[in-house]
Amino acid sequence: MHWKPKNSIAIVTGASSGIGSSLSQLLCQAGCHVVAVARRAERLEELAGTVPNGSLSTVVGDITQPETRSRVLDVATTQGDGRLDLLINNAGIGAIGPFSDASPERLRQIMEVNFFAPVELTRICIPALRLGRSPVICNISSVLGHRAVPNKSEYCASKFAIHGFSDSLRAELACDGIQVTLVSPSTTRSEFFDSLIDTASDSSSKSLGSWSPQKVARSTIAAIRWRRSEVVLSLGGKALVYADRLSPPLLNAILAKSKA
Numbered sequence: 001m002h003w004k005p006k007n008s009i010a011i012v013t014g015a016s017s018g019i020g021s022s023l024s025q026l027l028c029q030a031g032c033h034v035v036a037v038a039r040r041a042e043r044l045e046e047l048a049g050t051v052p053n054g055s056l057s058t059v060v061g062d063i064t065q066p067e068t069r070s071r072v073l074d075v076a077t078t079q080g081d082g083r084l085d086l087l088i089n090n091a092g093i094g095a096i097g098p099f100s101d102a103s104p105e106r107l108r109q110i111m112e113v114n115f116f117a118p119v120e121l122t123r124i125c126i127p128a129l130r131l132g133r134s135p136v137i138c139n140i141s142s143v144l145g146h147r148a149v150p151n152k153s154e155y156c157a158s159k160f161a162i163h164g165f166s167d168s169l170r171a172e173l174a175c176d177g178i179q180v181t182l183v184s185p186s187t188t189r190s191e192f193f194d195s196l197i198d199t200a201s202d203s204s205s206k207s208l209g210s211w212s213p214q215k216v217a218r219s220t221i222a223a224i225r226w227r228r229s230e231v232v233l234s235l236g237g238k239a240l241v242y243a244d245r246l247s248p249p250l251l252n253a254i255l256a257k258s259k260a
């Protein structure tokens with residue numbers, strides 16, 4: 001059965017900008033009630049002003065904190081009489097620069113936001129998802145969770161981790177009727193590159209084109225509706241993933257050269 005937004009209850013993390021904000025808007029417009037979480041209260045207020053009245057609840061907080069995650073679940077299950085139909089783990093951060101120059105804190109922080117927080121939120125949401133309608137857990141990963149590149153070691157590690165977690169959980173939860181959808185965008189024109197942590201100001205990211213957050217959000221919702229297991233977005237992203245499957249040594253050599 002397809003996942004349907006109308007009268008559904010969804011949680012969207014990282015809803016104050018970029019992909020999460022667009023996902024929240026599209027879901028609310030389609031008749032879903034969204035519980036939106038992020039740290040910036042004013043941005044969540046702005047988001048609330050762009051969606052139909054009563055379609056959005058906001059939780060201001062840091063998703064790495066257990067209390068924030070519990071509050072999010074409480075708000076969602078109160079709204080949904082105990083059930084949850086969709087969990088989108090979208091909040092994420094990144095960094096650019098060689099691993100050998102980076103602090104241990106950079107790795108910790110990225111893994112906390114991109115891996116431990118979504119995994120622990122998923123853990124507490126599973127009982128409510130079991131009561132949901134065609135329930136879906138959607139993890140926003142990255143094409144860099146399929147093929148790692150230099151100077152983003154911590155970010156790639158966090159996205160490979162969520163990829164592995166998603167594949168394992170999908171098989172575990174199949175008997176409960178809960179789908180796990182892994183979405184892997186390529187470069188997206190959001191605030192992501194303005195919020196990089198522990199990164200030199202002259203660092204930049206190479207990419208083959210970019211998508212708008214709205215386009216990523218539309219493709220993500222299509223993947224959720226069809227309860228897909230995995231989607232890699234953008235031609236550049238697909239090319240990178242397939243080139244890696246065809247010849248990892250060739251891609252290793254190209255990436256090592258491009259770094260030099």
Ligand SMILES: NC(=O)c1ccc[n+]([C@@H]2O[C@H](COP(=O)([O-])OP(=O)(O)OC[C@H]3O[C@@H](n4cnc5c(N)ncnc54)[C@H](OP(=O)(O)O)[C@@H]3O)[C@@H](O)[C@H]2O)c1
Binds near residue numbers: 037
């Ligand atoms: N942009 C890209 O090129 C790209 C490519 C592939 C994958 N992705 C993935 O797409 C997802 C969304 O990124 P985006 O491009 O939309 O970037 P973005 O505009 O920077 O949005 C990131 C969101 O995460 C939230 N967030 C960060 N740390 C948080 C924390 N500790 N607690 C709660 N919320 C937190 C931010 O809100 P607050 O700051 O208000 O807390 C913000 O709403 C991420 O998982 C990212 O890895 C992005």
